[in-house]
Amino acid sequence: MNAPARRAQAWAAIGEVTDPELDQSVTELGFITEFEVDAIRGDVSVAYRLPTYWCAANFAFMMGNDMAERLGELAWTQHVSVRLLDHFYADEINRGLADNASFQDTCGHEASGGLTELRATFRYKAFMSRQERLMGWLLAHGVSRETLVAWTVADLAAYTLTDARGLHLRERYLAMRRSHTPGDFSGQGYRGDGREIAFVTAAGKAIAADDLDAHRRHIQSIRMNSEFNATLCSRVLAVRQREVASTDSAAGQALAR
Structure with missing residues (x-):
């Protein structure tokens, strides 16, 4: 290499x-x-x-x-x-x-x-956020509620997607769905064979079509909080980096004199 x-x-x-x-x-x-x-x-x-x-x-x-x-x-x-x-x-x-x-x-x-318990907490939040984003995209692009809640992991992976955004959201969700068994976010790994329900609660339970709206409202709050924090952190970091660059520049000019 x-x-x-x-x-x-x-x-x-x-x-x-x-x-x-x-x-x-x-x-x-x-x-x-x-x-x-x-x-x-x-x-x-x-x-x-x-x-x-x-x-x-x-x-x-x-x-x-x-x-x-x-x-x-x-x-x-x-x-x-x-x-x-x-x-x-x-x-x-x-x-x-x-x-x-x-x-x-x-x-x-x-x-x-x-850090084990902390990691598990944030794996749960990440799983729910990724699920909410993908669910919303699929529903907005023609997948029915009944189909969505009935899909297995294999069905979701095999569904034809051509949009880059949809492909990205599915890839990120499946990466976590396959690496952490819902209900156990301690990092033990996926124990399924693809026949498990794709979209489940944090406890690993199937979601009924009639309960989908309530489930999505719950996980939407998790996703929105994550996005707000990400935006805030990015802006704070940008300010900090400008301050560091300004300080480094001033120090360089002082040495040059």
């Missing part, structure tokens, strides 16, 4: 990591501020900056740890460095990431617990 291919592969690997609250890729959100790949040595260095100095430490650690894990899974990487910038807990988190330590070991008595 040549250098550009390795760089692209490393970028794709960190792109698989999402902000746990927003269910959006850290690369799409603009969190990555430094990205260097030495393809010959197999070294990858990543630095990331979150929207505010006070972003939750457990979220910050989770994203850094996930990036390090994804990069470490690549066959050619020898040394991976992931660093958090401009954060109130950056020193502790960066030491933990460098030592491949757990969140509990990194934060000690200040950690309120491990």
Whole structure:
């Protein structure tokens, strides 16, 4: 694999990591501020900056740890460095990431617990948000309510779609539907064979056509909250990055004088 291919592969690997609250890729959100790949040595260095100095430490650690894990899974990487910038807990988190330590070991008595339960909570929210978006798109494009609630996972996967938006929404929903069994968002993985109902409640129960509107109202609030937070974070991060760039520029000019 040549250098550009390795760089692209490393970028794709960190792109698989999402902000746990927003269910959006850290690369799409603009969190990555430094990205260097030495393809010959197999070294990858990543630095990331979150929207505010006070972003939750457990979220910050989770994203850094996930990036390090994804990069470490690549066959050619020898040394991976992931660093958090401009954060109130950056020193502790960066030491933990460098030592491949757990969140509990990194934060000690200040950690309120491990990340398993937190991950499960946000997997649930992401699952519901992805479901709501796809359901809404399918209903708006001619799929009947009765068909929607009766589809199996295999039926949904086989349904002919040509619109890029619909394909994207289905891909994202099925990725989570197949990787996490509804009712168990602890990360144990999918245990089905495709014959399970495609659209279910968080507990894994089928949805009756008469109950679809109430179900969608419930999960719509989850999706809207996620989208609001994503928009807010993006705007706050943009302001922060402009401030950092302005400070760096001023410092450079001062050194030049």
